[in-house]
Amino acid sequence: MWTPPLRESFSYPFLILQMLLLTRILRSHSVEKKTLAAFCIANIFFLLPWQFAQFVLLTQVASLFATYVLGFIEACKLLNIIHAHMISLMVCFVLMFGNAMLLSSYYAASLAVVYVMVTFKSNISQCWPRNVLGSWTVKGITWLVGTIILKLVASKLLGVTDDAHIGNLLKSKFTNYKDFDTLMYTCAVEFDFMELETPLRYTKTLLLPVTVCVLTVIVAKTLKELVCLLKERNLQNLEWKTSVHGEMVYHVFQLLAFVLLGVLIMRLKLFLTPHMCLMASLISSRQFFWWIKNKSHHRMFVCVMLAAMALQGAFNLREQWSIIGEFSNFPQEELLEWIKENTRTDAVFAGAMPTMASIKLSTGRPIVNHPHYEDAGLRERTKLVYAMYSRKSAEEVKNGLLSLGVDYFIFEESWCLRKTREGCSMPEIWDVEDAENAMKTPLCSVISKSPAPHFTPVFHNDVYKILKMKKSLSWT
Secondary structure, three states: OOOOOOHHHHHHHHHHHHHHHHHHHHHOOOOOHHHHHHHHHHHHHHHOOOOOHHHHHHHHHHHHHHHHHOOOOOHHHHHHHHHHHHHHHHHHHHHOOOOHHHHOOHHHHHHHHHHHHHHOHHHHHHHOOOOHHHHHHHHHHHHHHHHHHHHHHHHHHHOOOOOHHHHHHHHHHHOOOOOHHHHHHHOOHHHOOOOOHHHHHHHHOOHHHHHHHHHHHHHHHHHHHHHHHHHHOOHHHHHHHHHHHHHHHHHHHHHHHHHHHHHHOHHHHHHHHHHHHHHHHHHHOOOOOOOOOOHHHHHHHHHHHHHHHHHHHHHHHHHHHOOOOOOOOHHHHHHHHHHHHHOOOOOOEEEOHHHHHHHHHHHOOOEOOOOOOOOHHHHHHHHHHHHHHOOOOHHHHHHHHHHOOOOEEEEEOHHHHOOOOOOOOHHHHHHHHOHHHOOOOOHHHHHHHOOOOOEEEEEEOOOEEEEEEOHHHHOO
16 A cells, blocks of 8 residues: 555445345345344445445435335335434434534435335325336436435535535536535546446456346346336336345345446546456356356356466466565655754644645644645635645735634645646646636745745745645734
8 A cells, every 4th residue: 555545445345234234135035123123324424434335325225215115125124224224313313413414414305205205105105207217217307306306405414525526526527517625626537437447457356247248148037027017007017026036126226326426537436446346246147147057158158267367367466476675654744843843833834735644643733725625714724725826826825724723724736837737837727716816926935945925934845845824914
């Protein structure tokens, strides 16, 4: 690991456990209370370390609802799962010290909409079209529209704006919309669309072809049963006959949801790759590959596929094992040591979010911004701090920093110059937010040469420069 583990890295093992328990629940004819309790606990541990886990769980609720609408899950079983989700959501709300973002999330809204639609299905069934396809379509639209409306209402009532940038981030994926916050995400490679190299790697290891093969078999079997439904037009009959296969239909929808997440945000292929591996393992299932009549032929086929996968897999392992090295950041170590030895313990620092996390951890000094960018207040403070890399005047930027109580600013000239692609340097990002100053020289270029009269350089090395705020100039 060349970087510290991400929050989702801590959460993901609990998602695997949660999906294992969910699969057990969907396969069984009756829901065991201890399995449901374990599912609820796993859900809690998945939500706690990573606030954005709610969006992954939203895809799970959507996949379960789609499976229910098609008739592959009984209503009572779905309600038990929804109840477990609701309990875990409320427990996390309490353990996160009343984090209202959870209650106003799309996940919570989706749970409420599904609960109402399933609980009162007999009362609202007359509202659905008699045509089966029409009924499925209307139910899906009702869930989608209801979730969005309820989320917006809850956010308004609770006064939550912390996740407002998520909607803008999704909007920027499908339109030309962009603002400061969305560009801070989309200009990072990990939040961009999935690169072409990923599906190519999946293909080289045969993971993608095998997964597509398994997916095709499951979908074909499901469509065959759905065709029978369309002929009989009897929803109850299908639910009784096919509920034993509900877990497979759910996992198909869940895989499609993970594909969507991974394509939109490359970082989220974290969930896609393992799920593809799980689905690919079904190539050894006689339940789906019964049409290979001879069992020995089937086993031979599986062995050949594993051997072919192992060829590229062994090459990948050797490539990873060949990486020998250690992490070293001497300029930052030098910076941290100077701060500990030459500043007061209550001196307040501002700068790039990753650097601020290191300062807080290693020196204990107060900071005004850090990488938890999901908080609306923190986003506003970070914008004031990052104005150092805009084209605003030095006095305006200094006054903004003083309003936050900053004593020292950690200046990194690389932030002024670097960009992952066209339009993604910090001055260019600021041009979107501050169009009226777009033609001026970036402040960071001016500060790197001459910080006076608003800032005093007190430390510098090849990477970092510490600028002390001249507070006397602000009292005018």
